[in-house]
Amino acid sequence: MRRRFSPFNLVSVALGIAFLYVPIVILVIYSFNDSRLVTIWGGWSLRWYAALLEDVAMQEAAVNSLLIALSSATTATVLGTLAALTLTRLGRFRGRTPFVAMVYAPLVMPEVITGLSLLLLFVAVNLDRGFLTVTIAHTTLILCFVAVVVQSRLVGFDRALEEAAMDLGCPPLRTFLSVTLPTIAPAIAAGFLLAFSLSLDDLVIASFTTGPGATTLPIRIYSEMRLGVKPQINAVCTIFIAVIAIVVIAASILTRHAERRRATE
């Protein structure tokens, strides 16, 4: 190991990380600004957070978003895990190529296309737009992310363990539940969290597929943003960032803990 971490490398990493974080830090700091004019500093204050407590529409949107994220991430985790198992376990079955294409395409597909096409489907089958349609749309998008995350774990999985269990007379379903599932559980959890945050984050697909009573948080924030910069938006965004940061950091500590424990076993 003779890696050289030269000053050039240090500077490019430092600049890159700074570029990623400075705007977010500025946004967070301004959310505590007492002044009504966002950019003029008027001292520290929590007044914009207090204002959020009065903003019923924003709160309803937040509840909608959380419910949609929870239900679509749960469905997508089940379907995505099955898709990952299909890709790694079934070998070359007929219809694999279109399946692979359908799993990978939504990852890069521009959201306007996915959103428009799903909306046209819902209209064609006469499904009322609202909570259900947004959940279906989000599930479709995020199940692919779950599949990719779980698949990368399954590829490195030692199948001898499963074979040993089956040789000892363990039925396939039981083998899956007691050998395979615990091993890929961290990847499934990571996939779920990623799916959850992607659903929480989505504006474009939700805008196409939503209906009355199912306004999500990003739709609400976006319509406020179009009216200009407002300190309350900074406050909402800060809460959003704090929640996501806590979840991601907790998740990464948990997975590292689990991996260390497995390594010592």
Add this chain to the structure above:
Amino acid sequence: MKKRPAQSRSSGEWLIAVPPYVWLVAFFLVPFLIVMKISLSQAVIAQPPYTPVFDLAAGWEGLKAYVRALSLSTYAFLFEDELYLFSYLKSLQVATLSTLILVLIGLPLAYGMARAPDRAQPILVVLVILPFWTSFLIRVYAWVNILQRDGLLNDTLLALRIIDEPAAWLASDTAVYIGIVYSYLPFMVLPLYANLLKLDESLLEAAADLGCPRWKSFFLVTIPLALPGLAAGALLCFIPILGEFVIPDLLGSSRTMMIGQTLWMEFFSNRDWPVASALAVVLLALLIVPIMLYETVQSREIERR
């Protein structure tokens, strides 16, 4: 990992493919077919605003009438109006240029990360992933804060006496490029980093032993070996940027729209669903080659592991 499971192991195994397969066909494939169909329909003033998708009750005669009713007039319209052509060109220009900028910024960052001390690497990876998990919308909005007329950038530049009066950063192409590069940087860095990490150090040592200067071995050894990661990162950015809506809408000017904005406007403001569908089909046609390239790179990457 080349070993394939014995066929006899469990006969019901294929059942696991059914739920995701059915879901993706129903909610990913079928919707595209509907988009294609509607792009071939005429706009009618009705709810929904297009001629019906299908009516099986009409039988064979109905089917013939149905096929006859399909028309390419919407596509002809797209080529007549320069607005659409300009939108596509604008999107191609923005996607190409910002992908290039992303490579130029992402490469040194990913390279530096791969070279960082072992203990620092997991932290650096989390630091790069974290912004990717926070909302896209929030990250774009953070730049509205900075770039607005009395925002931090103008304040700083005025204080440093680099400019004499506040410049208009918002509603410009510059703002769009900044927003895109900022939002997509993790997509470029992570695949590149994963690739550079696997780089065989001894190759660089061999180059050095043979008298190759370090900057030269970077271009002659590191870059060619990192090409799959570079391709994955570039495609992961280029494809979604081409259809980007939020960033140009919040940061760009409304004079020249990217295709995502045009599609959005046709759909939500003009309620012309056939035109919106045709725009989506043409956009998809532009993306077919990059998407297939991306899938090839992806599946090769997975086989290699």
